[in-house]
Amino acid sequence: MIVPGKLVPLVAAGALVVGIGALGADEMSGDDKLRLLYSHRFSFTREGLPLVTVEIMHGQKSVVLSGDKGLRVLPDGDGGAEVRAGAEWTVTVEGGRPAEVRWWTVVSRHAGDAEAAQWKARGFAPRTFETGIVFGVEGDVIDSRDVYLAVAPAATEAAAGRSAAEIARKYQVDAFVHPELLRRPEGTIVARDAAGTTVRNAGTVWFAPLGEAIVVKDVVHGGGGAKVAEKRETRSYRGRVYLAVGQDGFLTVVNALPENELLMGILPSEIFPDAPMDALKAQAVAARDELLAKIGTRHFLDPFLLCSTQHCQVYGGMAEEQSRTNRAVAETRGEVLLRDGGGGLVP
Numbered sequence: 001m002i003v004p005g006k007l008v009p010l011v012a013a014g015a016l017v018v019g020i021g022a023l024g025a026d027e028m029s030g031d032d033k034l035r036l037l038y039s040h041r042f043s044f045t046r047e048g049l050p051l052v053t054v055e056i057m058h059g060q061k062s063v064v065l066s067g068d069k070g071l072r073v074l075p076d077g078d079g080g081a082e083v084r085a086g087a088e089w090t091v092t093v094e095g096g097r098p099a100e101v102r103w104w105t106v107v108s109r110h111a112g113d114a115e116a117a118q119w120k121a122r123g124f125a126p127r128t129f130e131t132g133i134v135f136g137v138e139g140d141v142i143d144s145r146d147v148y149l150a151v152a153p154a155a156t157e158a159a160a161g162r163s164a165a166e167i168a169r170k171y172q173v174d175a176f177v178h179p180e181l182l183r184r185p186e187g188t189i190v191a192r193d194a195a196g197t198t199v200r201n202a203g204t205v206w207f208a209p210l211g212e213a214i215v216v217k218d219v220v221h222g223g224g225g226a227k228v229a230e231k232r233e234t235r236s237y238r239g240r241v242y243l244a245v246g247q248d249g250f251l252t253v254v255n256a257l258p259e260n261e262l263l264m265g266i267l268p269s270e271i272f273p274d275a276p277m278d279a280l281k282a283q284a285v286a287a288r289d290e291l292l293a294k295i296g297t298r299h300f301l302d303p304f305l306l307c308s309t310q311h312c313q314v315y316g317g318m319a320e321e322q323s324r325t326n327r328a329v330a331e332t333r334g335e336v337l338l339r340d341g342g343g344g345l346v347p
Contacts, residue, residue, distance in 0.1 A: 037303035069211035075201035086193025096187035096249035103160030104150035111149030124151040187245040273322035280328035
């Protein structure tokens with residue numbers, strides 16, 4: 001049976017009930033805030049809406065951002081230093097250094113002590129990785145976490161793939177590859193306006209609009225979205241945008257915004273905006289379930305939760321929004337579908 005539910009903030013393992021970048025500078029250091037972006041913890045805005053970080057594009061050497069009424073430049077996010085200068089900024093990275101990654105073969109998605117002991121007896125040194133999130137829905141706890149049991153670490157993804165294939169064949173298990181981030185990518189983000197005002201910060205720089213939106217020039221999109229550099233166009237985004245050093249040592253551009261505003265840019269890609277309003281509302285709820293179900297289950301090496309491609313959900317920013325789908329999102333605010341009896345989200 002499927003039952004409706006309403007999202008509520010929850011303090012629990014894997015949950016964080018503050019907006020990313022919302023803490024004061026005296027409460028969290030810049031490195032703490034950067035570490036939080038890699039933690040894949042679930043977050044809420046002060047208004048109680050899930051805050052989602054979604055990749056706009058990655059692998060860039062230079063990115064240009066602007067705002068019709070100017071931009072606030074926040075090196076470490078809200079609560080820290082702030083610069084207000086030109087309306088357009090060019091961002092680059094200096095000393096970009098790729099992440100250090102180790103790759104494992106996962107042999108169980110729901111590991112227990114008995115399984116770990118079994119793999120030790122086979123001569124492996126297993127370790128576990130926790131994925132997923134915990135959050136609340138009208139008093140019920142939704143726990144999407146899994147505990148991966150992994151063995152046979154390798155230096156490259158290709159080597160781990162070969163190891164996984166051999167282990168799957170030998171032990172008759174459904175093995176797959178999982179990454180471990182040993183060292184975050186490093187570099188200095190440098191933002192400059194036309195007058196020469198320069199902001200430099202290690203790892204990340206945030207931007208907030210003085211008007212309604214942030215404009216990002218030459219956003220890569222197309223059949224593979226941010227994964228294939230086929231087309232570019234200027235796009236506008238709600239919320240905040242931050243630039244970080246990606247796992248390849250180049251710039252990754254990320255949009256941080258409340259779940260309802262993200263869904264406004266997702267829904268028109270999933271259903272015709274002139275569909276009956278009840279159909280639009282149903283799709284809005286289904287899209288919200290899909291969005292929440294994926295958080296914490298992918299992009300383990302990246303400083304964001306989701307990407308803007310079909311790998312997660314296609315998201316094109318404000319240009320994709322339609323008044324009727326925006327209304328459907330607003331009228332289903334926070335609503336999700338759950339399996340009756342504590343069975344979790346309906347994917």
